[in-house]
Amino acid sequence: MQKIDGGITAPKGFSVSSCAAGIKYKDREDMILIRSEELCTCGGVFTSNVVKAAPVIWDRDIISEGKGVRAVVVNSGIANACTGQEGLDICSATASAAAGALGIGEKEVLVGSTGVIGMQLPMDRIRSGIEKMAGTLDVSRESANKAVRAIMTTDTVPKESAYTFDLYGTTATIAGMCKGSGMIHPNMCTMLAFMATDAAIEKELLQKAVREIADESFNMISVDGDTSTNDTFVVMANGMSGAPAITAEDEGYKAFYEALRAVCLELARMMAGDGEGATRRIEMTVSGMDTLEHARILARSVICSSLTKAAVFGADANFGRILCALGYAGVDFDPNAVKLYFENADDPSDKMLIYNDGDPVPFDEEKATELLKKPVVLIHAVFAAGSCEATAFGCDLTYDYVTINADYRS
Amino acid sequence: MQKIDGGITAPKGFSVSSCAAGIKYKDREDMILIRSEELCTCGGVFTSNVVKAAPVIWDRDIISEGKGVRAVVVNSGIANACTGQEGLDICSATASAAAGALGIGEKEVLVGSTGVIGMQLPMDRIRSGIEKMAGTLDVSRESANKAVRAIMTTDTVPKESAYTFDLYGTTATIAGMCKGSGMIHPNMCTMLAFMATDAAIEKELLQKAVREIADESFNMISVDGDTSTNDTFVVMANGMSGAPAITAEDEGYKAFYEALRAVCLELARMMAGDGEGATRRIEMTVSGMDTLEHARILARSVICSSLTKAAVFGADANFGRILCALGYAGVDFDPNAVKLYFENADDPSDKMLIYNDGDPVPFDEEKATELLKKPVVLIHAVFAAGSCEATAFGCDLTYDYVTINADYRS
Numbered sequence: 001m002q003k004i005d006g007g008i009t010a011p012k013g014f015s016v017s018s019c020a021a022g023i024k025y026k027d028r029e030d031m032i033l034i035r036s037e038e039l040c041t042c043g044g045v046f047t048s049n050v051v052k053a054a055p056v057i058w059d060r061d062i063i064s065e066g067k068g069v070r071a072v073v074v075n076s077g078i079a080n081a082c083t084g085q086e087g088l089d090i091c092s093a094t095a096s097a098a099a100g101a102l103g104i105g106e107k108e109v110l111v112g113s114t115g116v117i118g119m120q121l122p123m124d125r126i127r128s129g130i131e132k133m134a135g136t137l138d139v140s141r142e143s144a145n146k147a148v149r150a151i152m153t154t155d156t157v158p159k160e161s162a163y164t165f166d167l168y169g170t171t172a173t174i175a176g177m178c179k180g181s182g183m184i185h186p187n188m189c190t191m192l193a194f195m196a197t198d199a200a201i202e203k204e205l206l207q208k209a210v211r212e213i214a215d216e217s218f219n220m221i222s223v224d225g226d227t228s229t230n231d232t233f234v235v236m237a238n239g240m241s242g243a244p245a246i247t248a249e250d251e252g253y254k255a256f257y258e259a260l261r262a263v264c265l266e267l268a269r270m271m272a273g274d275g276e277g278a279t280r281r282i283e284m285t286v287s288g289m290d291t292l293e294h295a296r297i298l299a300r301s302v303i304c305s306s307l308t309k310a311a312v313f314g315a316d317a318n319f320g321r322i323l324c325a326l327g328y329a330g331v332d333f334d335p336n337a338v339k340l341y342f343e344n345a346d347d348p349s350d351k352m353l354i355y356n357d358g359d360p361v362p363f364d365e366e367k368a369t370e371l372l373k374k375p376v377v378l379i380h381a382v383f384a385a386g387s388c389e390a391t392a393f394g395c396d397l398t399y400d401y402v403t404i405n406a407d408y409r410s
Numbered sequence: 411m412q413k414i415d416g417g418i419t420a421p422k423g424f425s426v427s428s429c430a431a432g433i434k435y436k437d438r439e440d441m442i443l444i445r446s447e448e449l450c451t452c453g454g455v456f457t458s459n460v461v462k463a464a465p466v467i468w469d470r471d472i473i474s475e476g477k478g479v480r481a482v483v484v485n486s487g488i489a490n491a492c493t494g495q496e497g498l499d500i501c502s503a504t505a506s507a508a509a510g511a512l513g514i515g516e517k518e519v520l521v522g523s524t525g526v527i528g529m530q531l532p533m534d535r536i537r538s539g540i541e542k543m544a545g546t547l548d549v550s551r552e553s554a555n556k557a558v559r560a561i562m563t564t565d566t567v568p569k570e571s572a573y574t575f576d577l578y579g580t581t582a583t584i585a586g587m588c589k590g591s592g593m594i595h596p597n598m599c600t601m602l603a604f605m606a607t608d609a610a611i612e613k614e615l616l617q618k619a620v621r622e623i624a625d626e627s628f629n630m631i632s633v634d635g636d637t638s639t640n641d642t643f644v645v646m647a648n649g650m651s652g653a654p655a656i657t658a659e660d661e662g663y664k665a666f667y668e669a670l671r672a673v674c675l676e677l678a679r680m681m682a683g684d685g686e687g688a689t690r691r692i693e694m695t696v697s698g699m700d701t702l703e704h705a706r707i708l709a710r711s712v713i714c715s716s717l718t719k720a721a722v723f724g725a726d727a728n729f730g731r732i733l734c735a736l737g738y739a740g741v742d743f744d745p746n747a748v749k750l751y752f753e754n755a756d757d758p759s760d761k762m763l764i765y766n767d768g769d770p771v772p773f774d775e776e777k778a779t780e781l782l783k784k785p786v787v788l789i790h791a792v793f794a795a796g797s798c799e800a801t802a803f804g805c806d807l808t809y810d811y812v813t814i815n816a817d818y819r820s
Contacts, residue, residue, distance in 0.1 A: 051737030051745045082733050082745070084769040117730020118770040229734050306716070320527020323492050324639050327461030335461045335492070359494040360528040 006162035007144025011173040011198035013037040013240040015137040018150040021129030024077025029150035033133040039068040040236035043210035047231035053081030055111045058091040070104045074112040081117045081229035101134035114190040148177045161266040165259040170243035172199040176263040180271040190230040200239030201246040217264035220392045278395030285391045288383035295390035301329035303394035313396035317368035319354045342371045343378035416572035417554025421583040421608035423447040423650035425547040428560040431539030434487025439560035443543040449478040450646035453620035457641035463491030465521045468501040484522035491527045491639035511544035524600040558587045571676040575669040580653035582609040586673040590681040600640040610649030611656040627674035630802045688805030695801045698793035705800035711739035713804035723806035727778035752781045753788035
């Protein structure tokens with residue numbers, strides 16, 4: 001497995017284009033089209049919010065029908081959520097326009113939207129955007145990067161990741177692009193993540209990998225069940241690498257799984273670190289738990305604690321807030337059998353015990369502040385309840401978060 | 411039932427004093443002593459956090475033993491949480507010092523603490539504080555008000571409420587004092603609420619009233635299970651009004667219940683409005699739900715949504731965030747059978763429909779902004795699933811919240 005510099009067009013047979021459709025922004029691109037030469041097997045997971053945006057309903061149906069996908073149309077600016085029947089009609093009209101322009105089936109087109117909730121998309125602009133993009137599809141590195149930028153909302157950095165890996169003796173490629181910020185309270189930001197691979201894989205196996213890896217990566221930037229109306233994570237596999245198809249949980253599946261996992265963890269870390277207004281990333285690891293689910297709940301509880309986040313912003317070693325957030329997570333544990341550490345992201349052997357089995361530990365405040373001022377802050381809670389471990393990803397809470405969210409619509 | 415201007419000393423037989431013990435602050439009072447002439451029946455509810463502060467463990471034991479209470483010692487500055495066996499020893503030493511100074515039993519003294527987690531209380535200063543306060547107990551309005559101020563941490567206003575009510579033909583009084591801020595994420599602020607009444611009531615009935623009213627008032631400023639290590643709500647009834655004791659759920663119980671409820675709702679609203687950095691209070695009402703529990707979960711989910719809070723701060727009528735927070739609350743509902751309103755706190759008949767059964771409603775932005783700029787912002791979600799209703803209390807999210815919490819310890 002090897003990391004490469006590439007975007008969504010790195011795997012064979014995927015092309016992309018983007019344009020300024022004028023959906024909301026005046027002077028920037030806000031729409032993209034992804035195209036695969038061959039029909040793709042698809043896996044996907046979507047928001048668990050009761051209120052689901054129209055594109056989520058459209059995509060979920062297509063993926064569960066399982067007939068394959070050849071293109072994706074995504075816009076930023078307007079989320080097409082809370083938009084009633086008109087919103088659903090806009091999804092099928094969008095897919096139909098793309099299908100017409102590309103000569104494929106309407107049900108072979110996924111759609112995705114991110115932006116303001118409760119506004120209708122201007123269908124005429126969507127349609128002319130698609131016309132424009134259908135003629136300018138290409139496979140260049142630059143186009144892939146432009147596409148990531150076009151779907152950003154409050155993101156400050158474009159997020160892409162790509163790996164090659166050996167699949168039964170042939171080199172295959174997997175690449176992902178995503179947008180997502182607002183990770184301070186990840187519940188309501190929209191995450192859109194699209195991955196492309198030229199591996200071939202049976203759809204049940206693909207769906208299994210997608211679901212498991214989402215739980216370990218993207219869902220660990222997020223509170224339990226707290227997801228936006230639009231969250232979408234889709235993997236498209238077109239098989240054009242030439243490697244044999246993955247049809248069992250063998251070494252080929254394992255290689256594919258590890259490459260997909262690497263892409264997703266990298267993107268998850270990027271999203272956490274690019275939380276709205278964030279100045280540093282926080283990684284909270286819980287180990288020694290009885291079940292994986294408990295470890296995940298505890299780690300997420302700390303990552304979502306506003307008081308812990310604000311303390312990290314202030315580089316204030318207020319470990320009581322961490323313990324408190326563990327305590328209200330809803331998992332029973334013995335507070336007299338927990339150790340808390342700050343760890344050094346640049347040197348795994350350098351860790352600092354701050355709370356030891358019920359007692360506060362006198363620690364070097366200067367050293368603690370130094371660790372809390374690093375771009376990545378590692379906190380580790382070690383329980384004595386078992387051997388399960390999980391890591392959650394977040395960021396600090398800053399003035400800029402409030403600025404961004406006090407007037408997002410305007 | 412009549413609201414009166416009074417503090418914890420308004421009911422007969424309760425006196426109070428406060429002092430600057432030098433626990434953490436240099437130039438302000440940080441310790442109080444409440445004393446009842448007669449033995450009090452006691453009801454109480456405490457934090458559900460797995461990590462419980464030492465005073466919570468002490469008080470819970472005393473109240474569940476049910477032998478009655480004559481005094482309470484409270485300090486601010488240090489929370490006595492995550493302090494191991496030494497912290498527990500400090501509770502009994504504090505109770506013992508107060509018992510000695512007042513000539514009562516050690517197990518008749520409750521203790522309470524709020525402030526920084528993970529530091530030990532200086533027992534010598536606690537002891538000399540108690541000595542000082544035991545000699546200056548009095549029943550004046552001013553002393554009651556000074557006492558509320560002494561237990562404030564980041565609170566900006568002292569919070570007291572008192573009512574008289576008719577109890578079997580005799581006038582009884584109930585009064586409450588509390589501290590609590592940080593209500594933007596109520597999970598980790600400490601709420602300490604102490605109530606005194608000169609009614610007499612059987613302890614099982616008192617406990618029932620305390621539990622039910624806590625769920626309707628204080629627990630509605632808070633996320634499910636998200637409570638600080640120190641949260642405490644205690645009611646002491648000394649029976650000195652002369653009215654007959656309440657021994658059944660009769661009209662006397664009802665009168666007592668309504669008066670206690672009025673005090674608690676008033677204090678809950680004050681705490682919500684005094685959230686750290688808050689500029690306005692938000693009240694989220696959910697009606698038309700199938701169960702009370704569901705209505706409460708939904709209302710709390712909106713009150714706890716950072717994005718909704720930030721939008722209210724910016725007076726931005728971003729109703730999608732409200733709907734989204736309802737959607738991820740964990741309660742199943744039909745998004746096509748919900749109506750959302752902004753209501754005018756000064757005029758109940760003035761309400762504005764902004765979302766109607768699945769469709770956004772074009773609304774007057776100027777009018778919406780005007781409603782969102784009022785000191786109390788009322789949001790109402792009307793479901794069609796039943797007849798249960800609940801209201802949750804919160805506040806907006808501002809720059810000042812971050813300032814306060816980025817460096818709370820220093």
